Amino acid sequence: MDTTGPLRRVRAFDRRHPLSWDVALACGVGSVSANASGDLHPPGVALLVVVHGALVLRRRRPLPALVAAASAVVVGAVAAVLTGTAVPWAYLAVWVLLFHVGLRDGGLRERARFAVVGLVVGLVTLTSAVSPAGAGASGAIDTEERVRASVAVLAMCAASFLLGLQIRGRREQLAAQREEAARAAVVAERSRIAQEMHDIIGHNLSVITSLATGGAVAVRNAPDDAAAAFDAIGAVSRSSVRDVRRVLAVLRHDRSAEGAALSPQPGLREIPELVEAVRAAGLPVTLSRVGSLRQLSAGRQLAVHRIVQESLTNVLRHAAAGSRVGVAIRRDGADVVVRVDDVGPAGADPGGRTPAGVPGQGILGMRERAETYGGTLEAGPVRGGWSVVARIGADGNDGESEEPRR
Known part of the structure; x- marks a missing residue:
């Protein structure tokens, strides 16, 4: 099944309405978390609202949003232990935020960003071990289950962050390749233009020099031949000017959005004229x-x-x-x-x-x-x-x- 069309429409909607898309994502993840949490009490609902409210900032402030969500999870776990209530399941939001922290540049240096992410992952993992989601203060879940839950949370945190880093690295690599290709294209175009100018100007100046030398000698002894030589100089000069203008026009119109109808490049038809110009020299x-x-x-x-x-x-x-x-x-x-x-x-x-x-x-x-x-x-x-x-x-x-x- 071809998914290109729907994905293109989703991306277009995201570009036009980024805030609406962020709110919709937060609501969708919040619904999954609420369904996984089972019976919710007012503090649990407040916790889910804070954690998933941070998802709205996932693109603009990914690292502060992650810190806010992780802090809410830790506070909610502590409150659940003190009050004997169940802990809401809010790890999906944390994983989404970890993915976006890896995907986007949070404005900090890499070492500081990794330190913050490591602290957040450690606290969330510890929280999942001390107060697993769904467990009350009685500690109904045994030690093996707590270890298993904390390992699963740690693995998903690491996978989410590393996946974001991998996609970001791939994007940067592709951007660097595009920039390198653009630079190579510019260098190749400059080389092509330089080669065309060398061929045009070098040839025509050589012809003009030969004609001028011959005309200077003929003006004393054969005025008619001198006049013909100077007429040929004028013809070659005009041809050179036209060729140079055409090459420069290509360079100018290549930068425009609409382009322009340009004269064709010289080919086999122009070779007899080329030969005649050399004969005239x-x-x-x-x-x-x-x-x-x-x-x-x-x-x-x-x-x-x-x-x-x-x-x-x-x-x-x-x-x-x-x-x-x-x-x-x-x-x-x-x-x-x-x-x-x-x-x-x-x-x-x-x-x-x-x-x-x-x-x-x-x-x-x-x-x-x-x-x-x-x-x-x-x-x-x-x-x-x-x-x-x-x-x-x-x-x-x-x-x-x-x-x-x-």
């Missing part, structure tokens, strides 16, 4: 795509785009004059293989770039993107240049996006 680039790239998920497309972008950025930064670059994207079963080869001029030092054993942040970022999809990335010097080969595994979400335009 004066670096010959060829692009080839082999196999069916239909309906790759947006995440895999973004990974492919960023790997190509970072590779071309590294080429712009480090390539020697006369270098040529080939970009190849092909489907290999369920995987996508991205290869970017910088074919440097003859006689170039193959180790002149980032050392293979000490990869830069860009290479680390590309490797992380590939490994996110269970893939691999290899980057290192080849004859006269540099090569990046990334394999991006399947993520189970293919089919979410359309065929990229060729």
